[in-house]
Each structure stands twice: as C-alpha cells, then as structure tokens.
Amino acid sequence: MLRSTISSLVPRATSVARHMSNAAKLTTVEINDVTGIATLTMNRPPVNGLNLELLTDLNNSIQEIEDNKSRGLILTSSNPTIFSAGLDILEMYKPDKERLKAFWTTLQDVWLALYGSAVPTAAAINGHSPAGGCLLATSCEYRVMLPKFTIGLNETKLGIVAPKWFMSSFLSVLPRRVAERALNQGRMFTTDEALRNGLIDEVANSKEEALAKCAEFIGSFSKVNPLARSLTKQQLRAAELSELENERAQDLEKFIFFVNQPAVQKGLGIYLENLKKKSKN
Amino acid sequence: MLRSTISSLVPRATSVARHMSNAAKLTTVEINDVTGIATLTMNRPPVNGLNLELLTDLNNSIQEIEDNKSRGLILTSSNPTIFSAGLDILEMYKPDKERLKAFWTTLQDVWLALYGSAVPTAAAINGHSPAGGCLLATSCEYRVMLPKFTIGLNETKLGIVAPKWFMSSFLSVLPRRVAERALNQGRMFTTDEALRNGLIDEVANSKEEALAKCAEFIGSFSKVNPLARSLTKQQLRAAELSELENERAQDLEKFIFFVNQPAVQKGLGIYLENLKKKSKN
C-alpha cells in the first residue's frame, strides 16, 4: 500500500493543498507504509529531459526523503520507455546566463545529494538511460533494468566531454578498462551488455518487478545500523564527493565557457533542428 | 620439518628460557627448514579476539619474521573453527584510557607491518574471519580458505564504521562495486562466495592443504629478486600505507572519541550481555 510522503508528514488539513502543489511538480515521492521505502518518480514528458525545473524537484525530493528518515530511495520514471534522456539541450542552446548558472549548479546539487545520500539508493531503470540518465542511475547503489533498453555515458557521440564527476559514478561501478573505453566510445550498453559488464545488477521483466528487486536490495540493510551504514558509504564516496565540492566554481565556469563556444552552439542548433524533423515524421 | 624461529636463532643455552617465555605468548612462529617459510599462528582461546596482548605478539612476530629474512609469512590460527573473531570488544567496553590508546596504536602497527611487509605473505584461513580477522587476511597477498566458513568486514552490522585503512586492504582485493556494497551491508561471504568474488584465491579441504597452497604461492617468488620484489610491493601499497602513517594521531583520536560515545558504550554492553547469555546455553 502506497501513500504520498507529503500526506504522511503533514496534518490532514493541509494535505490537500500540498497535493495540489505537488501536481505541478515534475517528481513524485511515494513512501511504502510497510517497508518505509520512498519511490521517487521522474515525470517530465516527453523524455524526462533534465531541465532546471526537473533538477530542482529532484533535488528537493531527495532532500525530503533524507529528512523523512526513509528506509531507502528508489529512483524511477513515469515514462514506459525512457528513464531519462539526460540533460535538456534547450537549457544549453542560446542560454540565459543566470538560468544556465542555476541549471548547472542544481545538477551539481542533485549529484552530490544522490551519490552522497545517507539512505540506501537503487534505480529501477524502466527505459532508455543515456548521458545524464546514466549519471543518475550510476549514482545509486543498485540498478535493476528492464530488457531491450540502453544505458551509457554517450557524451562523446554528442561532441561533449562528460565532467569528471559524471565519470566518478561510472568508474565506481565498472572496471577501469571497460569504463575508459566506453567513455571514449560514447558506448550505449544494451540491457544484456550492461548486466554482463556490471553496469547494472539485475534484469527485471516489468517495472513492478524492478521496483520489487530494488526494495529487496534495500531490505538487505534491515539488520544494519543505519548511522554506521551511512558513515561507511560516505567514507567510501568521500574522495569523489569532495573533488566536486572543492571545484564547484571552476566546474561551473568550465561548463559555461564550453556551452558558449560558437561551435557548440552551432552543433546544438543542428541537433535540435534534426530532433524537430524527426518528431514531425 | 618444522622448528621454532627462536631455537634456530639463539644459542642453545638460552633456548629453553626463550621457549618458556614463548609459552606465555599468544602467537607462535615456526620456520620450515626446507622452504624457509615462517608460519605465524594466532593462539588466543577461545576465538583469537584481537586484544592488546595478541596484537603486541602479532606485531613482534611479524617483525621477527622480517628480521629473520624468512622466505615468506603464512598467517593462520590454532583454533579449528575460528581464524580470528576480530577486535576484542572488552578492550573497548568501559576502557582504561591509556590501555585503549595502546590497543589502537598496536592495531595500527600490526596493519602497517603486515600490509607493508617486505616478505611474501599469505593467509591460511582455517575458520571464520569477520571484521579484524578479515582485515588481517586481506592484508596478506594471498588467501586460502577452508570450506563452510565466513569472511567479511561486518562492522556496520555491529554499529561500527570500519576505518579507511580497514577498507584499503579490502578494496585492494575486490572490485570497487562489490567492496562498497559489502562494506555497506556488513556482508559475510561464505567460502564459495569469497572465492567467486576474489576475496580469497583458493579453497583447501584441510589446514595442511591450506598451508601447502600458501607455501606454493610463496614459492612462486623463488626466481624473483627479493629486494626488487619488496620495493615493487611497497611502491604499489605506498599510497594506502602513507595515508595511515600521516594520519595516525587523528585516526587514534577518532577511534577514542567514537568508543567513548554513550550510545556506543551502551551498545557494547548489550552485545557483551548477549554473548554471556549465549555462552551459558
């Protein structure tokens, strides 16, 4: 039985209002009464493109789940074929200076919050998961994926260089040799290839099964001291987390400089033009 | 044919006296005449709990083996079902301040000596090997284990955070993804699981076979220049070793602070109470 986080936390009188504001949000958080596990669903049609608003909602939802003392977090998508298509290109094309800054800063926030989360995290990857989608999935501790989708950091195919912290999550999951080659190639792994290489941990035949397997993984911590667990996790991830924390300003500057290159703007323009043509067919 | 290190190194006249003092020691060192390999046996009933005295003897024995120019070191246990149960909880419960300091400092010494040992090292894991027991085993270069036992860093199950240097040894043996998850879960691997994941290198059906396989591993260095070998090993392990060497004082302080938390003392009290009840049944 599922109920929304909000209704479980605020007095009944305000719960309707909160639900209403919730309706405008691009993420939903539901907490299972029995297991105490929170399911965080991305819900920004058509492809869960990570724009400033979705990232802001993701960040707030992760914070909410931490504050709720949930038993764990499962990240998934409301879209039946796409987990997340990654960063929303529109944020980078002819960008507003201030919004671009907020966009990248919020992406940094989301990664720091998710990769460094105190609660156990798992991704139910119920659709394609390129680039930023793969970043979110590999920032979780466990990955269950549905068949016949693809996952990977394909930035080089888009003419982009994934920042070091995108690579951190990826390198923490895959052997160095496999990770380096895949990053250079911009390789998208099929579900089977992802399983064989360890990029995902299990395959499930439906979203429900994926959520159940994620919940089972989170259940493996039931006899573990939560504080000792979160300190252990944070100690293991401290090097990568502080690397970004110490370089946030430079990382932002680098991104802004990159986006504003005429060649990049031109490339993004062509890319968006092609997308438009495709969607007309 | 085995003889004790001591009798081989000191003049006959003093050998009786040394054997007597040896009898009080919690470790024994035997050097094989033919192979030149030293077997270091932990012998502190009932479970080779690592207290100040056992750690001191371990440290001295490792030093002795280094000084003897032994061909290699095999670490094992005199107990037929327990390699080592890890740190002796009694050292941490209502501790004497000075003894607690000596206890942790000696544990640091043992790890630095064993992980950084100039001679080839192997563990014949002839029993369960949780927490500190696993630390000792993973600090060796090779592990042979008997069937139906368990091994792992299960600190989070005890409400404890393994220090970074406990994790170093573990991470040097297992893939990052496997190591991180196991550390978070406080996972104990069965002999089979340990083999499959690379936490151990071989399975043996008896202690004798385990010792023989360890000796065979050490024999693989027979055509290797010992100085070049030890410099190579130390270069590979330098980063982890200096990390602790540079932070010994802070690491000690952190441990003392942690142990003296009322919640930790309470937890240890309950744990010891349960142990007492169990041993009465």
Place this chain on the structure above:
Amino acid sequence: MLRSTISSLVPRATSVARHMSNAAKLTTVEINDVTGIATLTMNRPPVNGLNLELLTDLNNSIQEIEDNKSRGLILTSSNPTIFSAGLDILEMYKPDKERLKAFWTTLQDVWLALYGSAVPTAAAINGHSPAGGCLLATSCEYRVMLPKFTIGLNETKLGIVAPKWFMSSFLSVLPRRVAERALNQGRMFTTDEALRNGLIDEVANSKEEALAKCAEFIGSFSKVNPLARSLTKQQLRAAELSELENERAQDLEKFIFFVNQPAVQKGLGIYLENLKKKSKN
C-alpha cells in the same frame, strides 16, 4: 592500399630524400589511404630493444601521427616473434652519463606521448612483449595478440623495480589484485592467460588479422566527435600523466642512481655475459 606518411605530406620533389632518411630510421609509419589509420612499426633487429635511437624514432613517429591528424595509431613490430624485448640493457651497462640521461628522458617522452595520445591507439602484439614491450602495449587503448607468445612486466625477475608510471598503464588494464601479484611475481602471461585476465582484448591468428582487428577497434570511433573523444581520454588519464610530468626530474635521478649501483652493474654484466653465451650456441 598503404602509403608512407611522409610521401603523403611532403611535396613530391623532396619525397625521395625523406624516404632515404627514413631508411635509416628504426620505425616506419604507414597510413592507410582508405581508413586514415597509421601503422607504426618498430624495426630494430634483432629484438626491438628500446635504445635511445629506437625511442627517439618512436617519439618522433608518434608526434608525426598526431600532427597528421591520423584516425588512429596501430603499434606493431617487423619481427615475426618479438614485439619488443624491452629496454636495451646495453644502455644501462657501463653507461655514458649524458646518453643515459637522454635515454631515460626519451623513454619518459614516449610514454607520455603514447599513453596521452589524442588519437585512438591499439597494439598488434605479434611476438613476445616483456617489460618495456608490455609498457608500450598497455599504454595503447586496445591490444590484439598472436597465439603462443608472452607478455608482462617481469622486472622483478631481472632484479629491477618498474617505475610507478610503468605500473600505471598496467593497473589501468588489470584488476588491482591481479596486477599487484603479477608485478610482484614478474609474471609473464601467455596469450591465453593475458586474454582471460583482460591484459589483452583479442587474439588473432596472424599479423594481418591482428592489424585488421586493431583497425576495427579504431573504427568504433567513427561516429564519435574526435575532440570530445581526446579530451575525455586525457581527462581519464590525467592523474597518471601529471604524476610523471610533475616528477620527471626525480624519476630520472632515481633511475640514474639505481643504474649506477655496483650490484646492479654487476648483475647487468652477468646477464649480458649469459646472453653472449646463449647466442653462440
């Protein structure tokens, strides 16, 4: 259809002269007209021993390939049974001070150029590949090897300690546990063992097949943005590259000090004496 880099780059009038100077070179570079891939062949009989001249030519050839905007670099040997036997011992035995300095500095240059190369790199390992030969092979991004040869960093068997940056390439390819043990043992992997452990990526039955498989690997980047690709690769390899760049002087000093040890000179003398005897039989 293959043509030499030189003839494709310089006006016809000078091409003969360049070919002549090329004839004295210990490396050749051929660029495939169709694929744009450069094949860099080591050609210093009898065993492609890495002396100052071969290293200088290697360095220049790598530079040439980078400057040519080649699509990729395949490193191979003109010798049918030896890829490269590693560093030429004669450079280290009773060395001239200035030449020794130039020798080691050029070796550093070659590694920095090859490991950090902007173009995709692959090694067609058509013969034995010990020590420095293995260093060159593992500095490439992909390795295809012919059956019944051996590869490894066997320095400890020669009484030598491989420098940290030799180990960097090795550790980027193999799991830490396997790499550390192999380095300590000075282990030479057979083609089969190398494949099983991931030290090589594929086996080919002839040099032609090996070159074709390397070209196929390089072709996997055909839909990848070359600039994004090379920045991604360099970001992944930056830590190891800067480690040497920042320590070149100390690394050189260490090597010179080591080589001039009387024990090392004596060892090299005996080794060379044995080689002479062997070659007489």
